[in-house]
Amino acid sequence: MLVVMKQGATAAQIDAVCQWIRDKGYTAQPMPGAQRTAVGLVGNDGRVDGSPLEDFPGVAEVIYVSNPYKQVSREWKQETTIVEIAPGVRFGGSEVPIIAGPCSVENEQQIVTAARQVKAAGAVALRGGAFKPRSSPYSFQGMGLEGLKLLKLAKQETGLPIVTEAMDEAGAELVAEYADMIQIGARNMQNYSLLKTAGKLKKPVLLKRGMAATIQDLLLSAEYLLAEGNPNVVLCERGLRSFDTASRNLFDLTAIPVVQQLSHLPIVADPSHGTGRRDKVLPMSRAAIAAGADGILIEVHPQPEKAMSDGAQSQTPAQFAETVVQLKRVAEAIGRRIAG
Amino acid sequence: MLVVMKQGATAAQIDAVCQWIRDKGYTAQPMPGAQRTAVGLVGNDGRVDGSPLEDFPGVAEVIYVSNPYKQVSREWKQETTIVEIAPGVRFGGSEVPIIAGPCSVENEQQIVTAARQVKAAGAVALRGGAFKPRSSPYSFQGMGLEGLKLLKLAKQETGLPIVTEAMDEAGAELVAEYADMIQIGARNMQNYSLLKTAGKLKKPVLLKRGMAATIQDLLLSAEYLLAEGNPNVVLCERGLRSFDTASRNLFDLTAIPVVQQLSHLPIVADPSHGTGRRDKVLPMSRAAIAAGADGILIEVHPQPEKAMSDGAQSQTPAQFAETVVQLKRVAEAIGRRIAG
Amino acid sequence: MLVVMKQGATAAQIDAVCQWIRDKGYTAQPMPGAQRTAVGLVGNDGRVDGSPLEDFPGVAEVIYVSNPYKQVSREWKQETTIVEIAPGVRFGGSEVPIIAGPCSVENEQQIVTAARQVKAAGAVALRGGAFKPRSSPYSFQGMGLEGLKLLKLAKQETGLPIVTEAMDEAGAELVAEYADMIQIGARNMQNYSLLKTAGKLKKPVLLKRGMAATIQDLLLSAEYLLAEGNPNVVLCERGLRSFDTASRNLFDLTAIPVVQQLSHLPIVADPSHGTGRRDKVLPMSRAAIAAGADGILIEVHPQPEKAMSDGAQSQTPAQFAETVVQLKRVAEAIGRRIAG
Amino acid sequence: MLVVMKQGATAAQIDAVCQWIRDKGYTAQPMPGAQRTAVGLVGNDGRVDGSPLEDFPGVAEVIYVSNPYKQVSREWKQETTIVEIAPGVRFGGSEVPIIAGPCSVENEQQIVTAARQVKAAGAVALRGGAFKPRSSPYSFQGMGLEGLKLLKLAKQETGLPIVTEAMDEAGAELVAEYADMIQIGARNMQNYSLLKTAGKLKKPVLLKRGMAATIQDLLLSAEYLLAEGNPNVVLCERGLRSFDTASRNLFDLTAIPVVQQLSHLPIVADPSHGTGRRDKVLPMSRAAIAAGADGILIEVHPQPEKAMSDGAQSQTPAQFAETVVQLKRVAEAIGRRIAG
Secondary structure (H helix, E strand, C coil), X not given: CEEEECCCCCHHHHHHHHHHHHHCCCEEXXXXXXXXXXXXXXXXXXXXXXXXXXXXXCEEEEECCCCCCCCCECCCCCCCCCEEEECCXXXXXXXXXXXXXXXXXXXXXXXXXXXXXXXXXXXXXXXXXXXXXXXXXXXXXXXXXXXXXXXXXXXXXXXCCEEEECCCHHHHHHHHHHCCEEEECHHHCCCHHHHXXXXXHCCCEEEECCCCCCHHHHHHHHHHHHHCCCCCEEEEECCECCCCCCCCCECCCCHHHHHHHHECCCEEECHHHHHCCHHHHHHHHHHHHHHCCCCEEEEECCCHHHCCCCHHHXXXXXXXXXXHHHHHHHHHHCCCEECC | CEEEXXXXXXXXXXXXXXXXXXXXXXXXXXXXXXXXXXXXXXXXXXXXXXXXXHHCCCEEEEECCCCCCCCCECCCCCCCCCEEEECCEEECCCEECEEEECCECCCHXXXXXXXXXXXXXXXXXXXXXXXXXXXXXXXXXCCCHHHHHHHHXXXXXXXXXXXXXXXXXXXXXXXXXXXXXXXXXXXXXXXHHHHHXXXXXXXXXXXXXXXXXCHHHXXXXXXXXXXXXXXXXXXXXXXXXXXXXXXXXXXXXXXXXXXHHHECCCEEECHHXXXXXXXXXXXXXHHHHHHCXXXXXXXXXXXXXXXXXXXXXXXXXXXXXXXHHHHHHHHHHCCCEECC | CEEEECCCXXXXXXXXXXXXXXXXXXXXXXXXXXXXXXXXXXXXXXXXXXXXXXXXXXXXXXXXXXXXXXXXXXCCCCCCCCEEEEXXXXXXXXXXXXXXXXXXXXXXXXXXXXXXXXXXXXXXXXXXXXXXXXXXXXXXXXCCHHHHHHHHHHHHHHCCCEEEECCCHHHHHHHHHHCCEEEECHHHCCCHHHHHHHHHHCCCEEEECCCCCCHHHHHHHHHHHHXXXXXXXXXXXXXXXXXCCCCCCECCCCHHHHHHHHEXXXXXXXXXXHHCCHHHHHHHHHHHHHHCCCCEEEEECCCHHHCCCCHHHCECHHHHHHXXXXXXXXXXXXXXXXXX | CEEEECCCCCHHHHHHHHHHHHHCCCEEXXXXXXXXXXXXXXXXXXXXXXXXXXXXXXXXXXXCCCCCCCCCXXXXXXXXXXXXXXCCEEECCCXXXXXXXXXXXXXXXXXXXXXXXXXXXXXXXXXXXCCCCCCCCCCCXXXXXXXXXXXXXXHHHHCCCEEEECCCHHHHHHHHHHCCEEEECHHHCCXXXXXXXXXHHCCCEEEECCCCCCHHHHHHHHHHHHHCCCCCEEEEECCECCCCCCCCCECCCCHHHHHHHHECCCEEECHHHHHCCHHHHHHHHHHHHHHCCCCXXXXXXCCHHHCCCCHHHCECHHXXXXXXXXXXXXHHHCCCEXXX
């Protein structure tokens, strides 16, 4: 931690800062500059909250040098974590798994058909929401437990492991019983009660980045999971809030190499939410693979025009099949392989 | 709902859109223009999800004319809702209540002292967190139930009603037992499970706007509370995520008149989180009152430099007392009164 | 400048950083921490570009401790600058001038009428655009030189000094002949050729903050003016680009106390552009005054419904008169006075 | 254009809107809905400014159905425009040209060396700034005319056509004499005087998207160029302002397929500015190609650690050579070819 003093800060003001640092049990190291003096806090292991200093007389700014996260960082663990959600379905290695399926589970026929179609086209895991976080209380909220049972049935029919969202602690326990990977959605990225529960359940977690979350926020939320003893965490970029309505969200693909540099956790991309429009999913899933994504999440519906949610961003089975063909070529071009 | 066709859309494409609309039980009204044809959906009561149309051949855009929210809108209820959290402490009338207190409850002496100090200066309600949503799992997470008990004690000592945050369903039930108003924080604004629980508990709710939430998002989250039968909702502007680090957040005071135009719910402002710096709280709380805020939320700590959280944005009791003096003058200048 | 090394950076990597610093003629001061070492550059007067270091092996981050701006900073000059654009019309003192008038000059009758109306209501300067930066090439682009002549005429009729925008170097020279203050618009805030020209002309400048400009960007653009020898600079907050369409822009009133802390230059607010809607101008101009604005800029049109640009955000003369009455009360409440 | 009335708008209010529309020479078509009435303006060719209506009594919102741009739209011209800046160097076809070179021209040796290196690696055009828009007046501002002469020399030595920035009208005329393509930078995207000049010069223009510009803003700025008779326009995505400092900008690759759908103009990507970090340029240039970019702009410096500007985001010649090798593979994977 570095405390930058204002130009013209007095010796007494600098001393007060040094004293506060020493009171916390650290060493204070003043560093006089041409314009300003800065005071370093030496021995900070990432947990000191320097905000009280921000308002000390003569203090201009407090700058954090250590990262606030620990276990998720690549400095903590150098090799990339491999998260295996079913035999052979692994995130973080050279193979890139594709998770596909409808936004919501709607009925048995829909989910089983979707599962068969995405498997045939090349997906190695099935997505589908049973608990749906919807902006409006009047929108379809998902089938709940019944949806989880249908997902399990679809798994029995196809062998595809299941990825589905939990919205609260009770839901997380249910999802953990039925699914292979618990999704925590963008709106719940900082729902710390849910994160703690998911951390304790030890199931693999797919943690989606919030709409206005920095990479650091995302890594700190992942840290909640690891701090509870769950190392099986896959991060997901799914688009940020934007001032431009030309696409539904602002798909931040640079997050992929940034996360891969800072953290050992795998990161996947969701071009369906990232763009919000079916016809943008193909080019942007190619871009995600080319950027180095460790997996891709694509919404596919047997009949998108009849979908109960997210129809406009769901691919048809035929579009998805074509997408997988193209993703295989792009993955090979960068020395990776689409899994399965 | 209005479906805008692309330039050059064929008659068959326009017909397909009309057919989809009629299949949903509404009337389709084509409106040919010089450049483009648009098709109106007549009879939409705010619940039709037109997203499947977005990808119909020849469709350029789907535009929503009705608001997706209902019960929170001023069109639904014209007069401003008055939310009373304790005898005489009302939000939404001409009097403007000030809620003050520390970020976190830290111990008995701290919270009781704070309560006495803010009451003496003019606050009519006490805030203080027992459950703290913190970005890092290694930061102080609040005292929990013990903190709620200390808040109750502070209420017994001063008579001030209590406003405190709940982070999950179990917590909301606990908070409802001890407090007079349940706060739902910015990070949980779209935690729909929590919203449903708080809706059912019927206690007054202080709903904070999320960091990247539009006004419409905020109103839709409030709609969850009203849809569960809880009309006692006060909204709160507390700053948005910004690209500029000159202040902690981007305090959107225009949200105040915008919400007051669209909704009958009262809206208060939190300049402590809105700016993140103690020395900005005075001018920006004045600005919030001048913009028409129905209440103000200010963080005050007996000794901010020793606070366990948010020290840099907490006022000292003396600063708070001066702030109240100035707010009284500004409120009078616009024909209102600080409550108490 | 502080160079933060990665955890595990080698001694040789730290030495390479120190050597680069010494090669530039400064002193390198390593500061070992528990997690990481940081290397301070001592003697930096704000002009060193440390970006080449960002990619040195072992370097995590380069942090700037000095501000990149100099002459605009309050550390450079403590007392607030007073900018006088006409006898008695001063920005930066305890009196708060109001600048009002239409978005565009449209014809003689319109601008002279507007000038008389805003003067009668309490404005002390007239605004009106002769050169209009418009998003579309097909929108009205302003009357140009003819508009400047009409502004001069309106000044002769009312005595009000003129504030009007220049869009390029040739235009700035023309504007300087006819007007009392050259406005540089938000879209041109980083048009450095225009800034240099306006700096050389020495006329008072009203510099509007760009739609996505940080406060530091704004101050650096002002620094261009001061660096050319023009100290007569007034800054203006006029709203930022936002993800929410509920208002036209996101009016960042916290910019007012932030600028006043960092810089000696006066700062005014433009609630017309800041909100984009006529009915929001009254509350948000009150809020701007309460936040401490050194002046207010309001669009007023004799007949807003017939305006050639910005009609929706222009007040009627009657609305403006009511606004001034209310602003006087708010200014008094905080110990200031509306000028005139 | 569609005018949405408030719920409960009176017949007289609806009539007033219809009258305004008829007064402008268009047809008004009321469209009553269950909640609200909307009034369509029929015959709008994209040029009607409906903002005065926004404040009519009873009006809730004005929605534009037509695009405000014309000549840049794909509805205006279906086939993609091919912009040729030198024999065989074409943007918009199946071949993807790479433009590379240093941020600034620094001296003869540097620019000639850079030109030879990037040509050897596979670039088909040379970039390099002679006029540099810099946030700080104290940063290196470019060599000006001398820099243009050195660029011409580098062209003579290598045959590479030149792309370089103009910051003002006089500069644009100079650049047009020496270079093959005039770059208009992000900060000047809405410098309409410069756009008009560049439109008249008829030289190919590389128009960079502003930091907070919507796609519509970008297309409208391009419309200025086409409206002056210059069809040779290439757009460029170079990253948006973001709340996250993890990368320098937020690289919006979805802009590529969005622009390609809306407009016939080619669009290229600049991963150097888009990410701001050398080590992110390789993955994000791959991603840009995979997203469908019609060209790539990469900063390459013979010795990035000694660069006078943008050193941290410039690749070394060896890194650039490796990048081109990888881009060739990705381009092939999607059925395109890197030019040259």
